[in-house]
Amino acid sequence: MSKRLLGLIIVLAVAWGGLAAVISAGLTxxxxxxxxxxxxxVLTTAEETDPELLQVATEIMTRRIEDxxxxxxxxxxxxxxxxxxxxxxxxxxEERAIEAVGQTGLLSFRPVLESFTTExxxxxxxxxxIAMDAHLLNSQEGFPDQVLHxxxxxxxxxxxxxxxxxxDTTSGVWAVSLDLTSEGGTAFAQLTAExxxxxxxxxxxxxxxxxxxxxxxxxSVNPDVSPTTGITGGSALITVGADSEAQQxxxxxxxxxxxxxxxxxxxxxxxxxxxxxxxTDSLQSGIIAGLLGLGLVAIVLTVFYRSLGLVAIVGLTVFxxxxxxxxxxxxxxxxxxxxxxxxxxxxxxxxxxxxxxIVYYERIKEKVREGLSIEEAADEGFxxxxxxxxxxxxxxxxxxxxxWFLAVGAVKGFAIALGxxxxxxxxxxxxxxxxxxxxxxxxxxxxxxxxxxKGAAR
Amino acid sequence: xxxxxxxxxxxxxxxxxxxxxxxxxxxVVALLISVAGLGLFNLNLGIEFVGGLGxxxxxxxxxxxxxxxxALEEVGISDATVQFLDEGAALRVTTRELDEATERAAIDxxxxxxxxxxDETSIEAVGPTFGALIARRALVAxxxxxxxxxxxxxxxxxxxxxxxxxxxxxxxxVITVGVYAMTGFQVTPATVVAILVVLGYSLYDTVVVFDKxxxxxxxxxxxxxxxxxxxxxxxxxxxxxxTSLTSLLPVGSILFIGAxxxxxxxxxxxALALFVGIAVGTYSSIFLASPILAAxxxxxxxxxxxxxxVARRSRSGRR
Numbered sequence: 001m002s003k004r005l006l007g008l009i010i011v012l013a014v015a016w017g018g019l020a021a022v023i024s025a026g027l028t029x030x031x032x033x034x035x036x037x038x039x040x041x042v043l044t045t046a047e048e049t050d051p052e053l054l055q056v057a058t059e060i061m062t063r064r065i066e067d068x069x070x071x072x073x074x075x076x077x078x079x080x081x082x083x084x085x086x087x088x089x090x091x092x093x094e095e096r097a098i099e100a101v102g103q104t105g106l107l108s109f110r111p112v113l114e115s116f117t118t119e120x121x122x123x124x125x126x127x128x129x130i131a132m133d134a135h136l137l138n139s140q141e142g143f144p145d146q147v148l149h150x151x152x153x154x155x156x157x158x159x160x161x162x163x164x165x166x167x168d169t170t171s172g173v174w175a176v177s178l179d180l181t182s183e184g185g186t187a188f189a190q191l192t193a194e195x196x197x198x199x200x201x202x203x204x205x206x207x208x209x210x211x212x213x214x215x216x217x218x219x220s221v222n223p224d225v226s227p228t229t230g231i232t233g234g235s236a237l238i239t240v241g242a243d244s245e246a247q248q249x250x251x252x253x254x255x256x257x258x259x260x261x262x263x264x265x266x267x268x269x270x271x272x273x274x275x276x277x278x279x280t281d282s283l284q285s286g287i288i289a290g291l292l293g294l295g296l297v298a299i300v301l302t303v304f305y306r307s308l309g310l311v312a313i314v315g316l317t318v319f320x321x322x323x324x325x326x327x328x329x330x331x332x333x334x335x336x337x338x339x340x341x342x343x344x345x346x347x348x349x350x351x352x353x354x355x356x357x358i359v360y361y362e363r364i365k366e367k368v369r370e371g372l373s374i375e376e377a378a379d380e381g382f383x384x385x386x387x388x389x390x391x392x393x394x395x396x397x398x399x400x401x402x403x404w405f406l407a408v409g410a411v412k413g414f415a416i417a418l419g420x421x422x423x424x425x426x427x428x429x430x431x432x433x434x435x436x437x438x439x440x441x442x443x444x445x446x447x448x449x450x451x452x453x454k455g456a457a458r
Numbered sequence: 459x460x461x462x463x464x465x466x467x468x469x470x471x472x473x474x475x476x477x478x479x480x481x482x483x484x485x486v487v488a489l490l491i492s493v494a495g496l497g498l499f500n501l502n503l504g505i506e507f508v509g510g511l512g513x514x515x516x517x518x519x520x521x522x523x524x525x526x527x528x529a530l531e532e533v534g535i536s537d538a539t540v541q542f543l544d545e546g547a548a549l550r551v552t553t554r555e556l557d558e559a560t561e562r563a564a565i566d567x568x569x570x571x572x573x574x575x576x577d578e579t580s581i582e583a584v585g586p587t588f589g590a591l592i593a594r595r596a597l598v599a600x601x602x603x604x605x606x607x608x609x610x611x612x613x614x615x616x617x618x619x620x621x622x623x624x625x626x627x628x629x630x631x632v633i634t635v636g637v638y639a640m641t642g643f644q645v646t647p648a649t650v651v652a653i654l655v656v657l658g659y660s661l662y663d664t665v666v667v668f669d670k671x672x673x674x675x676x677x678x679x680x681x682x683x684x685x686x687x688x689x690x691x692x693x694x695x696x697x698x699x700x701t702s703l704t705s706l707l708p709v710g711s712i713l714f715i716g717a718x719x720x721x722x723x724x725x726x727x728x729a730l731a732l733f734v735g736i737a738v739g740t741y742s743s744i745f746l747a748s749p750i751l752a753a754x755x756x757x758x759x760x761x762x763x764x765x766x767x768v769a770r771r772s773r774s775g776r777r
Contacts, residue, residue, distance in 0.1 A: 034724075040543065040550075059591040078585030079512050085584070274550065275523065275542035278724055285720035286712060293711030297704045304466075304700050341648035341728055344716075345655070347708050348732060352659065354704035355697075359666060362697045366468070384673075391614055392665045398606050399658050406599035409592045410647040414654055 008435045011428075012318065019321035022328040029324065030090065030331030032073055032339035035283055037275040038089040041098050043266035047082050054078050057262045061086065061101050062408060072337045073410050084266065087274060089337045098271060107157030107257070108210050111191060112218060114149040115203035148215055150208045154191040159184025161234075163257035165250035174246035176238045176254045185234025193230030195221045209257070216256050282340055290347030297351055305361045306456040307445035311436045312357040319421075319428050320350050326420055342413060349421040356429050360385035361456070364437070368457035374446040375438065377453075382434045389429055396422040468693040475684040478749035485629055485746050488738075492636020499639045504537075504646040504727075505584070510554040512584040513565065517542075517549050519573030526551065529571045533563040537644065537723065552584060588647045596650070600657075607661060615665070615672050618754050623664040626739075626747035630660045634735045644727045652728035656735025659705070663698075664743040670694050671748070682765040687752040691744050702740040709733045 022028075030036075045054070058076050061084070065074050075087040086101050162179040180188055191207060198204040206218045219238045225231055240250040294316070302309035323346055330336040338346075363381035368374065400419030403411055440446055440453070447454045464470045474481075526540045526549060538553040549572060556564060561581075569576050604624065611620035634656055638645055670690040678686050709732040717726030755761050 037541070040541075055585075055589075058585075058589060062589070062591055075587040076589070077509070077512075077587045080582035083582070085512070272543045272548075273545060275546075277539045277541055277552075278722075281720075282722040282724055285716040285722035286725050289712045289714075289716030289720065289725075290708055292715060293708030296707040296711065300700070300703050300707065339648070340724060341651055344712055344725065344729070345651070347712070348655070348705070351705045351708040355662075355666070355701040358697050358700045358704070362468075362694075362700075365696075366693070369467070388666055388669045391669055392662045394610060394614075395607055395661050395665055396658055398610060399603050399654075399661075402603045402606060403596075403599045403654070406602060407592075407596050409588070410651055411592065411596045411599070411654065414651045418655075418658065 002439075004435050004439055008432065008439060011432045011435070012314075015318040015321045015325075019325045022325040027328040027332045029327040029338045030336065032337040032342070033075060033087055033089045033274075033276070034278045034339050035276050035280075035343075036090060037273065037277075038087055039098070040270075040272045040274040041086045041088070041101060041268060042079075042270040042272075043084045043086065043101070044269040045082050045084075045264045045266050049082055049264050051078075051081065053264050054081075054084065057264055057266070058084055060262055065101060072335050073339060073413055083269075098268065107160070108153035109155040109159075109188070109191060110150040110153050110208045110210055111194060112148050112203050112206040112208050113151050115206075116147045116149070148203075148206075148208055148218060150210065150215075153210075155180070155184050155187045157257075159187065160257050163254045165247070165254045166237075167247070167250075171242075173242045174240045174250040176240060176250050176257065178236045178238060178257065180234045180236075182234060185232070188234070188236065189230040189232045191230065192221050192225060192236075193227055196225040196230060197227040209253075211256055217253050278340060283343065286340060286344045287347075290344055294347065294350060297354060301354065301357070304456070305357075306451045306453070307440060308357070308361050308364070308437065308453055308456055311433065311440065312354060312361075315357060315428055315432050315436070316350055316354065318432055319353055319424055320346070322424050322428075323349070323420060326424075330416070336413070336416060339410070339413070341410070342417060345414070345417050346421075349417065353421065353425050353428075356385075356389050356425055357433065359388050360429070360433060360437075364453060365457040368454060374441040374453050377457075378434070378437045378441050382437075386429060389426065393422050393426055465695050465699060468696060470692045470695055471688075472692060472695075473688060474691045474744065475687050475749050475752040478753065481745040481749055485742070488633055489629065489636075492633045492639075495636045495640040499642065501635070501639050502642050502644050504644045504649075505539075505552060505554050505586070506588040506647050507586050507645065508554075509583065509585045510552060511556060511561070512582050513551040513553070513568060513579060514543070514582075515549050515551075515568055515572055515574045515579040517546060517572045517574060519571065520546060521549070521571040521573075522546075523549075525571050526568060529567040530564060533560060533567050535560065535564055588650075592647075596654075600654075611665065611668075615668055618751055619664075619668045619672075622747040622751040622754070623661055623668070625750055626664055626742035627657060627660045629742050629746055630656060630735055630738045633738050634731055637730065637734045641730065643730050646724070646727050648724070648728040649731050652731035653735065655732060656739060659736055660739035660742065663701070663739050664747050667691070667694055667698070667743045667748060668751070671751070680768070680771075682768050683755040683761045684752045684765075685768075687748050691748055694744075698740055698744060702736065705736050705740075706733065709736060 055078070058078060061076055062074075065072070065076075065088070072089050074089070075085075077085050079085045088098075088101075159181050160178065161181050161184070164177050166175055166177050167173075168175065195205050195207060200220075200223050205220045207221065208215050209217045209219075217238065221231070238253065240246045240253065297316075298309070298313045301312045305312065327336065327338060327346070331338070360381060363385045364377045367377035367381050372380065396418060400415045400422060403415035404419065407415060437453075445452050449455055461470070523540045523542065527538065530536075530538050530540075530551070530553075535553055535556070538551055541550045541552075542548075543550055549568070551564075551568060553564070565576065565579060565581070568574070569579065608617070608620040608624065611617075611623060631653070634653060638649070667690070670693065671687055674686045674690050675683075678689075681689070709729055712725055713729035713733050716722055717729055756765065
C-alpha cells in the first residue's frame, strides 16, 4: 500500500471514526435554550430599586456566567421593576451556576499575612475557600509573581460608599479615591493601623482587595501612616501609577470597588425547568432544508468538477464529521451550547468550505490547460491554491480569535464555530484533499473521459 | 451555454475596470435605496433587543405549546415565544409590546386554552436580553478586528487592497441591513451573528480575488494595472460563480424551503442576512473592490509610467 493511500485512510478513519466514537459515547452537541430549554431562575430584589442599578446588575451577571461556564448563551432580562429572570441552558452544575449569578459577590479588604512568589507558593487547594478566615489567593494579572496569604475579611463591598479614578495633575499619577461608610471607615482605620506597624517593604504592610477569591489589588500602606491610628476619616487614596496603563488600571479598580459586587441584593424566588423557546419542528426544518441544500452543492460540484467533485464531497463529510465531533466534545467539556443559529451555521459553513476545493480545482484546470500532466497539475495547483487558502483563512481566524477574546454571549459562540471551521478547513486541505487528488490522478478518473480531471479542464 | 464554457475556461474578456462607472452606479443606487429604506422603515428589532411583555400563567388544562401558539396567532401575535415551566404546570409567554386591545385579547386567548384563572396570570414588562453590554463588546471586537485585518492585508498583499476591501465590506453591510429594514424581517441575535458571517465572508472573498491580482502583478510586466485586474477577474470568474453557488445553495435552501415552505419563521430571520450578504459580498469583490483598486493604483507614478509605455507601444505596433 502506498504511503499516500495509508495517509488517506488514516484521515478518513480519524474523521468518521471520531464522529462515531463521540456520538456513541453520548457526547452529542449540547443544545441551547432555544432548542432544548434549561433552567429559569427568578431573582427578586427590593421594590423601587433604581432601574439603572438593575441594569448594572444584569451586566455583571452576564460577565459572571461568562467566567463560570465558558460559552453558553444565557438569557438575562429585567422583568418588571424588581426582578431579573435568568435562563440558563442545561448546565452541568446547576446549583453552582445559580449561586454564581445571584450571589451579591464577595468583595473584601483583608490583611496580608505572607507573600510568596509563584514558584515557592504552596498549592492552592479547594479547601482554601473564600469563607475561611485565612487562605491563599491567586493574584490576578498584574501581580505575576505573587501569591498572597491573607487573613479574614475586615471590610466588605457594602462598606464602600464610592470609588472613583482620579488623576493628579501635579504629580502625573493615577489613583483611585476610596470613600467608605462610617462603619467601614472605623474598620479600615484598624486594618491600616495594624498594617502600618510593620516596617516599609514588609508584605504585611499591604492590604489585599479580594473579589470572589482573587486579589484584584494589594496596595501598601504609606510610610507616613501612624501605626496607632491608621488611615482615619473614612477615605483613602490608592495610588496606581504613572505609566500608560495606569489610567485603565485605575478605572478598572474603581469599577471593581464600586460594582464588583452586585449593586443590589437579590433573592432567588423561583427556580424552574423551562422548555425550549422554539418548537422541535424548527430544528427539523432547518436540518432538512440544510441537508437538501448540501445535496444541491454536491450536484453542482460534480457537474463542475466531475471526479474532483467526488473528492470534494467526501472531503466535506470529513470536515462535517470532525466539526460535529468537536462540538460534541466542547459541549461536554466547555459547556459550549448550540443554538438553532449555530446548527444551521454549521451547515452553511460546509457550503462555504467548498471554496477551498474550488480554488484548488480552478488551479488544476489552469495548469492542465497550460499543458502540465494531471499529476504535475495536482501538485503545482495545490501549492498555489494553498497559499490563497491560507491568506483568506487567516482573515477568518483573526476574526474568530478577536471575537472570542473580546465579545460575549451569542457572538462568542459564533467565534468558536468560525475558528473551528477555519482550522478544520486548513487541516482537511493539507491532509486529505491533495492526497486524494494525487491518488486519483494517474487512473481513469484523472486523464480519462468526461468524468475525469481532464474532462473538467476541457 | 458557450458563455458558461468561456467562464469555465477563464476566457471571458469582460472589461471590469473600464465599465466601472456602470458598476459604481449600480452600487450607489443600491446603497441609496438601502439608506432610504433604513430612514423610511425602522428595523424590526426583536424583543431580545428592545424588550417586550412577559406573561406567566398556570396551566391547569394542560394545554400544549402548539395550542397556545395557535391561540395567539388567532389574535394576531405570530412571533411570541411560548415556554413550559415545570414540565407544563405553568406557561411563560414572551412577546413584543402590545397595544391594550391586543394585550387583552392575548390574555383572554391564553386563559381560554390553559383554563387558568386570570387572577393568577402575571404580566410584566421584560427588558432586553441582548443588552448594551453584549452590543458594546461586539462593536469593540469588530473595530479591533477591522484594524487587524487592515494590518494583515497590508502586510500580506498591500494597503490599497485592504482599503478597497473595507469599502466593499461597508457596502455589503449597508445593503444587508437595508434589506432588513425594507422587508421588515425581524432582527434577532441570530441575525447579528449572520451579519458577522457576512462581514467575514465579504473580506474572505475579496482576499481570494486580490490574491490573484497580486500574483499576476508579480508576473506581468507588460500590462497596465487595469489590464492585470481585468485579466485576474476574468480568470477568477469561474471560481466566484462556483463558490457563490455552493455557499448560497444551503443558505437559500434554509431560507426558502426551511423558513417559507416548512414554516420555521425563526430560520428566515437570519437566513435572509446570509443570503443577501453572501450574494452581495461576491458581487462587491469583483465589481466594486477591484475597480476601486485599479482606479487607485493607476494614479501611482510607476503605474502611470507603465500605462504610458503600453500606450506608446500599442501605437507604434499599429504603425
